[in-house]
Amino acid sequence: MPDFQLIDTGAVRLRVAVEGTGPLVLMVHGFPESWYSWRHQIGPIARAGFTAAAIDVRGYGGSEKPGSVGSYAMEHMVADIVAAAAALQPSGPVILVGHDWGAPMVWNSALVHPERFRAVAALSVPYAGVPSRPFTEVFRAAFTAKGRFFYQEWFQAEGPPEIEAERDVRDFLRKFYYAISGDAPVGTWPDKAAGATLLEQMVDPQPFPAWLTPDDLDYYVAEFEASGFRGPINRYRNHERDFAWLQPYRERLIEQPALFIGGSKDPATTLFGAVTDPVALMQPLVPRLEGYILEGCGHWTQQERPVEVNNLLLDWLTRI
Template structure:
């Protein structure tokens, strides 16, 4: 975990397949603005615990980790910010542990609520006999073997592919183009760091998050119909595939129905899925605007600051 700064606590939650390092551009900007920043490796990644059981990666457990981290750091509350899978964990923390969350921000993945059926069931109906990566990830051991065969190549393809090269390839990576060069936002040293993390941790824990759709659905029944009451922000790239995952559905409008105080929404033109790495200046400005705006709500410094 990266921990730096002194002031109101902000917890940054990464997604798949990343680590705390995906927030490398945000940590110094937030610290310089007077915030204390914690960017953990979430359960199953990097330096964090890696339980074997699939059930250990359900949304209540992942959210409890963040609530426990806030308490362990001596803060009464924190602002939680999540990207990709980190966004649902941030939303889950706000719902299951509202006393620990002052405000919440999601990047790339909007909050859509529980829904009528588990997400995996919806995906099976949508894609039927067609390939979809989240369905491919369901069988334990299959995707692990593919991704762990050459970790650096796997991450390079996932981070940089903007097109499907071989739609009939047998595996996930077979379908992704391998770039001739890395994008401007990812250096060889960055890729080496990410690869080193997964060489040590493997992919089972990260993939287990995808294998909890039915369990998440059952656990979220306890907060079904409950709005996120805390001030909320949502950021995404205009080119992010996630926002177009369900054809004809405006996911941001759906999010507005699940959040009581969605006070900041921003689509960053020309950006893709790896938003805080691709466009750090824009993301930092948006986060700081959102965070600084909370001061007007009163008691921010007292409630987010360390209690010790």
């Protein structure tokens, strides 16, 4: 296990898993995960001559968990990353790596604070630029208005999503992780009517795919049984705040060296079917981008394909 530190950002205290010495590579996880989603990357990155650090995002694990929805706006998530980077490496810009929600967090950190971050890598979620409208409007037009379920609509109402997830944490995680993994057959993530709950029609596989061991699942279950899901789900309730905050940066490019790794079976990589070539989408916005799509990989990129991800990530880290 890596060493753990508590960093006071001025707003919250963040738990950070740290290993190695050298230039800082700061890793940011997504939903519903923790620093532990980088367990296959921390050691190899440290052995390659870097300080490998993986945070628990606010609301998760050993980090503080503000109660208000607005505390999880992108502006605050980026501020946490800036503060953690400064605490761990006071001099010189830092390299960022993010997955799932951590991907937009690191993309936007690099966009808003280019002087603090010298390179950025993202897994699963491509960068589509500063939005022209809040994402709530996008998914309501594409799904809700057509009578179709979309999980982020389900997450908008405070209370019911938390109750459903916390009723049986192990059941929730198994079904959620499996449904958008590369192992799940097409249709495992159900296309159902608006008004359904997230877990309706979801599959609990027997056995679970080997990329998540029983011990791995036990770790995640213990973390969420202790923390609950309010903070993690609150991140989805800030699309309007995020839209307003990002508008001043509409004309700015992400000009640092950048890496993207997606999965061919990951719905987030294609922005839920809206994009056929995410790398081509990004190149005008991120001109120094290298992009790779892992055939057959699902959403949990660095956990499903640790060897391939590590090879690509370490090669990139040693060249930038």
